[in-house]
Amino acid sequence: MTDISPSTPSRGWWRRNQQRFAPWLFLAPGIAMFLVYVIIPIFQSMSLSLYDWDGLGEKTYIGLDNYRELFDDEAFYTSLKNNVIWLVLYLLAIPAGLFVALFLNQNVTGIRLYKSLFFFPFVISQVVVGLVFSWFYDPSYGLLNIILQGFGLEPIPVLADERYATYGIIAAGLWPQTAYCMILYLTGLNAVDPEQIEAARLDGAKGWRMLWYVVLPQLRPATFIAMVVTIIGALRSFDLISIMTDGGPWGSTRVLAFYMYEQAFSEYGFRMGYGAAIAVVLFAIMMVYISAFLWKMYRDERGR
Template sequence: MSNAPQASARAKTFRPGFMARNRQVITPLLFLTPGILFFLFYVIFPVIQSFNLSFYKWDGLGEAEYVGLKNYKKLLTDRAFEVSLWNNFKWLILYLLAIPAGLFIALFLNQTVTGIRMYKSLFFFPFVISQVVVGLVFTWFYDPTFGLLNTILEQFGLEPLNVLGDPNLATYGIILAGLWPQTAYCMILYLTGLNAVDPEQIEAARLDGAKGWRMLWHIIIPQLRPATFIAFVVTIIGALRSFDLISIMTYGGPFGSTRVLSFYMFEKALSEYGFRMGYGAAIAVVLFVIMLAFIAYFLWSMYQDEKGAR
């Protein structure tokens, strides 16, 4: 009987501490803390700083002068900003073509046909090369003197085109160059999604007589909704922050016709004489708000879909 009090005392003595009792909560937090700190320091803090800087007139060196909403008022009468904004919407609308294109390529590559590995490598290739290389390749492709495009047009007896030298065609030519790697990225997302498609549902649909477009629309595409959501978000972000292809292929020309908001922000903040940091920050804020609105819409739509499926 005397051993019972001693055992009780030892149990009280060796009671696990706070860290041991909460290790299932603390351990994930310790792993997440570095990533959260990096995200706060390199993403959230610069966004807040950009909002704050947009209310100032600053050349990046001297003392900043508070000007309130003047930078935003100038945007309303800035013709170059209007062209850049309109070009961004062109990018946004046409860039979405990468999603259905990536889906149909993924459906083709998901088949068991001869040489499918070679086809996958060819379609995957644009995704792994640099945007700078893509820009240079398409610059040579569009070249009015020795470019492959005009060589093909001449074979059909058509007049040569100076795509990047024509203000009416240059933006569409750059968008086409951007669609090449973006389609490859969407293809990869859909190939991953197709691996998760339930084969039992496919077999049940076949027994019910579904095939072709009916099978695709009613059985396969609903199961690819997560991949489609990611493809939409990534494609929209890519369209709105398009910069590198424009910088490589036209540098905003001809006559500023291919500017987008990200490139115009760079011009105002870092390229022009005087370094108008506040004005560039105001352009960045507008771009951020547009991007945030689209992403918030898709997040809300996905949340509603999941809520309705419960």
């Protein structure tokens, strides 16, 4: 006799649709956390940027006054200029990571030791990186100035000179960032099709031609991730600046993320609305760069 119980139709519907809905059930916790901790705070920051608020008292709606003040703020332009410098120079981590990965992808004596040495910066804290480079740059006993004195040159107080301080911090940041890009490219090189490599060799391709026309096109996914992560890392740089210079000398090494912290959370500020306005500008800049790169990747994929 046919089972016509009320539960039968629902069981039949789930059996027909479980392959479609099962992935969403697994993704649901992650999507919920992303909404709660990323998407909603973005809109809250946009809303907060329209208020004058010290974080404790009542909010006062002031419209776009925070943005008007921001674009007349000299410290904001200094921070924005430093972010551009960070962005341009930080991208050096991508080709550096690629060439290190190409070297480590070979079978040579001691390659495991080399991999460990190059991987080491990635696993240590940014705070430790900042301290190490602060000692390295020290004008009295730092290794850099010991080397300079060995060549008969005068010591350079890198972190105390506004001409060099930003570049010294960026150099410190490039050390672990290059290691991260190296890991991405090593993973990508393991997926390179050996048949295409062999076919290119038979056609006479080698060296730069092999890298440009055969290897790099297969490393596009790794390049995409490396580009996005490096751009985000450059635009949200904070910890190294806080550890190495605390924004000095005379505010010359501030970036937007650090200036936002100063205005919103430090004893000099407690201006939550103004800090939120800086965060919104930083988010907009980040989205412009990432969207442009995504659009380029999309066009490249369509053109293939």
